[in-house]
Amino acid sequence: MTLFLSLLLNGLSLGALYALIALGFSVIFKASEVVSFMHGSLLLFGAYTTARLAADLPFGVAVLLGIGLTAGVGLLVERLLINRLRGSSVISLAILTIGVDIILVTELTRRIGSDILNMPAPWGGDVIRIGDVGITTNRAYAMLVAAVLIALFFAAFRFSDWGVAMRANAEDGETAALMGIKPGRVSALAWVVGAGLAAVAGLFLVGSPTPGVAPGIQAVALRAFPAAILGGLDSTGGALVGGLIIGLAESFASGYQDQILFLGRGFGDVVPYVVMILVLLVRPSGLFGTRELTRV
Amino acid sequence: MSDTATRTLGDEIVATPMAPASGRAKLLKMLVPLVAFAAMLAVPIFVEPFWTQVGFGVFAAAIGAIGLNLLVGTTGQLSLAHAFFLAVGAATYCYVSGESGGTATEVGGLGLPPVVGMLCGVALAGLAGLLFSPIAARLRGIYLGVASLGLVFIGQHLMNTLEEVTGGFNGRATPIFAVPGFSFGSSDPDLFVLGIPFGEAEREWYLGLFLLAAAWWFAHNLLRSRPGRALQTLRDSETAAAVMGVNVQAYKARVFLLSSMYAGLAGVLVALSIGAIAPESFTLEVSVLYLAMIVLGGLGSVGGAVAGAAFVSALPVIFQRYADVLPLLSQPGQGGLSAPQGARILFGLTIIAVVLFQPAGLAGLARRRPRRPARTTSVAPSTAPAQGSTP
């Protein structure tokens, strides 16, 4: 029972981080029709810059700067590349982000080298215990921050001008444009938000119990893909639900590894993808995605 | 009324077949590939084994790239699962034609003739594609792209887990290819051509060359025929294709199957080219590199896929070899930009440049002369002009 509760708690916190990343995917997709395959590198970039900056600056300042810089990279990519290709096919846009991803990852991997860069968070590797159930302070904060950010995000999405513009734009771009909504602005802001959220998730993902910043955390970011897809790419609510499902599934599969050993060691890492494929078999547009009107 | 009304439908059958190419142009069109092929046949006599080895790797990649291009370039279905299907082909070949035993890890093997192993590799990759095709057929472009990502990770997991087949984390050696009476290894029989010893590298060059020629020919024919036209229309408008009688789901499933079989064959050759298989040879990065090949070469173009494959797979090797004379590159361990890293950054930059400025890729550059621009397809399927305002 203790194990179960502990896995549940850790799964929720992991899921909250996945949800953050998946929200970013989904916002970017809604605003610019781009499936960002560079989210892994954005996340790595955020974690790397923060960790490097924190060596010389107070941790809080480093975090803010790291997030800001990552958001800046998102903005830059949107302005310099995506914006020029508005109206191109979804596939060529996706391929474009893959191009950016290759460059960023190669350079970051080279910089990190074979060391593991430590994230000098003040809470370090502390563990919070509630009865017998334990969770690292890092993951507890992660859950808290993610919850606040997600709430803020949904509030902004619902009430702010940007949120309204964004939803109008996704609903019917032409009409939105006629009403004075600038698709370029909506999309730029979406990239800033998407990249920023990835950076926040990156900060926590490299903290305890993960040893530190290593190129491998991109793979973790990629697991947010199933989260976004299984919720439905164009549904922000779906991203939240998808993130939690994936986080829990991964946590339980890893925790009960011994019971499911016939599936192979390390099955927890692939469980997000297995879940995604199973869901897509039944619902090709995800759980909450807009279903296609046409049938062909 | 206009003279349209006086012309009748179906009064006479025009006897000339479609697309009558002038005799000379036709001859030239057939001659160029033949001459190129003949030239390729002579290559091992003139270059050192290092380059024939690189060439075999290029041939292997080219076959895989042609297959991926049929799916992504021609049909508009993004797939990142290619590395998975390569892995299925490679592992199947090693298991079917390999022997049991092993030093680091105990592996199994059926010890069947390599030709059987190769066919099994292709068939099993196809089967894996078929198993995934219920998803492939129902998902649209981008959803498929993300879903296919999952296969790569599942493939990695399987390669690590199914130790008896794959050798697990440490991998296993690839059995040398052979046809009855002739081995593609360094001996059996010993072979000299014009006094030059033809070892494994030279022999494999021919194996790769012939298989690539066949793969190229098949894809080339396919694109210029009924199924090819259906696939291209499906990319440009699924609705139009369906309304014109194309069973969209069946076609998506079939092209996925075909693409996986190409990948399976490529996987077998990659295994032969490396000499061993291990999970690290079939990671997501490999899928991304295959995607880079077809984007650089030109989406939808068979020749482009081959050119892209040559560029992407040969460049790191060339960088490696000439690292000391190339600017910006450093020897391994010096902290600078290593050859593979330099190549990767170059790929990334070229992908961006191609998408931005030259959507038809290398194939588009080759076709600057306005011959038949229709054959190359751009990254962004050309959309018909927007509906003009109704008069």
Place this chain on the structure above:
Amino acid sequence: MSVRVERGAGPTAAGDRGIPPLVVRDVTVQFGALKALSEVSFTVEPGTIHAIIGPNGAGKSTMFNVLSGVYKATAGDVRFGDAVLTTLRPHQIAKLRVARAFQNIALSGTQTVAENLMLGRHHLTAAGFLSAGLRLPKATKEGRLHGQRVREIAEFLELGDKLETPVGVLSYGDQKRVEVARALCTEPDLLLLDEPVAGMNAEETRRMAAAVLEIRSALGISVVLVEHDMGMVMGIADRITVLDFGRRIADGTPEQVQSDPEVIRAYLGSGDDTEESSA
């Protein structure tokens, strides 16, 4: 494998060819809370040109999407002879010789006119992946045979000299004609034309109208036409169904429809499409 060649014949030929009527009964299409069509019924008699008109957003295109199987009807059914089209998928409907020309040109811009038209022969041909890839004789022969018919149809629609041109570089009017030609290449019994002259000038419109009349009389097939150009509709349609806000508000001959008070109100009331009758 032989190419069907129809000889010219009047509208009466429809009966001989066994073309059945198209019966649309109480078709309703609902998107969420929005009713795009509510209980629309009409019948397209064999060998007639039947127009569907109405202001923007009246549900004309939705109706075409139902007829060709792209949308699923929420209620009601469409019958073409013994076949219930509303239960079929688009490619199955195509096999029943129902063809459609799209309003917002849905051609493959990178392929040539000939290749686009050959797609119309898809359901009449059989070459699969294997026989095409290996270039088996039967696949090659089939392609050649059908290429002849495609050339004929292209010439009929004044596209004979553009067969090898990529569709993407053609003028708008030419592309519209390729749309119609592609639909014709399927050898349809029922031809659905979605705004075939939208964006065309007066001369092009006149030629297209003549072509539609010729198609009907030469092939004896039924034509369903969605069009904003009232001149063309009134000139060639045998019967007209008028839609407004997803409902059928009138159905009759051009004369009946033109004098129907509700039709006049719908057009004047919406105010955005009335000027269409100028052409």
